Amino acid sequence: REYNVAILGATGAVGRRMIDQLAKSTIPVKSVKLLASSRSAGTVLKFRDQDLVVEETTPESFDGVDLVLSSAGGAVSKKFLPEAVKRGAVCVDNTSAFRMEPDVPLVVPEVNPDALKEHHGIIANPNCSTIQMVMALEPIRRKFGLKQIIVSTYQAASGAGQAAIEELKKEAQDYLDGKDMQADAQILPTKGDKKHYPLAFNLLPQIDVLEDSGYSHEEWKMIHETKKIMLNDMNAKDIKVTATCVRVPVPIAHGESVYFTVEDESATTQDIMAAVADFPGVVLEDDIKHQIYPQPINAAGKRETFVGRIRPDYENPGAFNMWIVADNLLKGAAWNTVENAEYLVKMNLI
Numbered sequence: 002r003e004y005n006v007a008i009l010g011a012t013g014a015v016g017r018r019m020i021d022q023l024a025k026s027t028i029p030v031k032s033v034k035l036l037a038s039s040r041s042a043g044t045v046l047k048f049r050d051q052d053l054v055v056e057e058t059t060p061e062s063f064d065g066v067d068l069v070l071s072s073a074g075g076a077v078s079k080k081f082l083p084e085a086v087k088r089g090a091v092c093v094d095n096t097s098a099f100r101m102e103p104d105v106p107l108v109v110p111e112v113n114p115d116a117l118k119e120h121h122g123i124i125a126n127p128n129c130s131t132i133q134m135v136m137a138l139e140p141i142r143r144k145f146g147l148k149q150i151i152v153s154t155y156q157a158a159s160g161a162g163q164a165a166i167e168e169l170k171k172e173a174q175d176y177l178d179g180k181d182m183q184a185d186a187q188i189l190p191t192k193g194d195k196k197h198y199p200l201a202f203n204l205l206p207q208i209d210v211l212e213d214s215g216y217s218h219e220e221w222k223m224i225h226e227t228k229k230i231m232l233n234d235m236n237a238k239d240i241k242v243t244a245t246c247v248r249v250p251v252p253i254a255h256g257e258s259v260y261f262t263v264e265d266e267s268a269t270t271q272d273i274m275a276a277v278a279d280f281p282g283v284v285l286e287d288d289i290k291h292q293i294y295p296q297p298i299n300a301a302g303k304r305e306t307f308v309g310r311i312r313p314d315y316e317n318p319g320a321f322n323m324w325i326v327a328d329n330l331l332k333g334a335a336w337n338t339v340e341n342a343e344y345l346v347k348m349n350l351i
């Protein structure tokens with residue numbers, strides 16, 4: 002069987018990569034429809050060697066569509082994906098719109114593929130920073146059990162969209178030219194808040210809006226999504242999770258410093274390294290003698306999650322530190338979305 006596929010948000014930083022990842026995927030594609038807003042209707046983009054014209058999204062855009070890959074913002078997903086489902090499509094959504102709905106599977110295919118079987122037309126792709134963290138921690142959880150996760154993120158500008166990359170570049174150039182870069186800040190830390198600050202030569206400890214709890218919404222997502230993916234319960238108490246999310250002046254690929262404790266205190270650093278190295282989609286880059294460790298400039302453009310600097314907390318048995326890097330636009334977004342769709346096809350769930 003071949004599938005009619007629609008990409009919603011096709012002109013965005015993630016959408017363009019979805020087109021490319023779909024072209025490289027094992028999914029048998031009959032047709033591709035590229036959807037965005039009226040602003041970019043008429044734009045021509047390539048799928049394999051075909052020229053495709055971007056169309057403005059309407060509910061009727063989804064007539065005859067089997068599979069929707071979407072990354073056009075939460076409000077756009079909320080508006081259009083129920084329309085697509087009504088018309089018989091299965092949707093893999095990269096926004097946060099449906100992630101916490103109890104009947105919507107939240108899936109990283111290497112970690113919890115069976116959750117796909119429970120879908121009712123919409124499958125949610127987790128947040129970029131959550132995906133790479135669970136990729137590195139799931140092999141450790143399976144072998145040694147996890148008690149607690151304390152994570153600090155170093156997140157790339159592209160997580161806030163293509164326009165945020167342009168904003169970062171403009172600020173960097175203005176800084177080098179001795180101009181005032183404050184004036185350039187219109188998007189970061191987040192479009193959804195009142196004040197904007199420059200990211201170039203700076204660090205912003207705010208990703209998404211800040212909540213009354215004291216946490217940013219991104220931090221909240223990392224806590225609850227991790228529990229939903231690993232334990233199938235967003236409020237599970239079996240693993241304690243806390244997070245600090247920071248935007249750094251890097252264009253592509255997030256870094257994460259993760260401190261975690263395991264149930265089986267006999268686990269050695271070598272055991273942890275072996276478990277991580279064995280997991281599909283994860284690459285162990287850990288050779289301190291030769292200064293080998295994951296870096297954003299090397300991870301950008303790759304599908305894998307890179308893990309290194311694994312070391313014990315010598316003052317606390319069963320506790321370790323590690324460093325994780327992945328392309329937030331690929332494994333963190335476009336690739337994980339297309340990979341979910343590949344699994345749906347393989348598992349006969351579309």
Ligand code: A2P
Pocket residue numbers: 009010011012013014015016036037038039040041042058072073074077161162163164
């Ligand atoms: P457009 O190019 O028409 O603005 P990014 O995350 O890089 O900012 O990309 C956002 C994506 O979502 C773009 O493809 C954008 O299309 C699309 N988009 C934004 N608003 C809408 C909307 N109301 N309907 C459909 N697509 C939208």
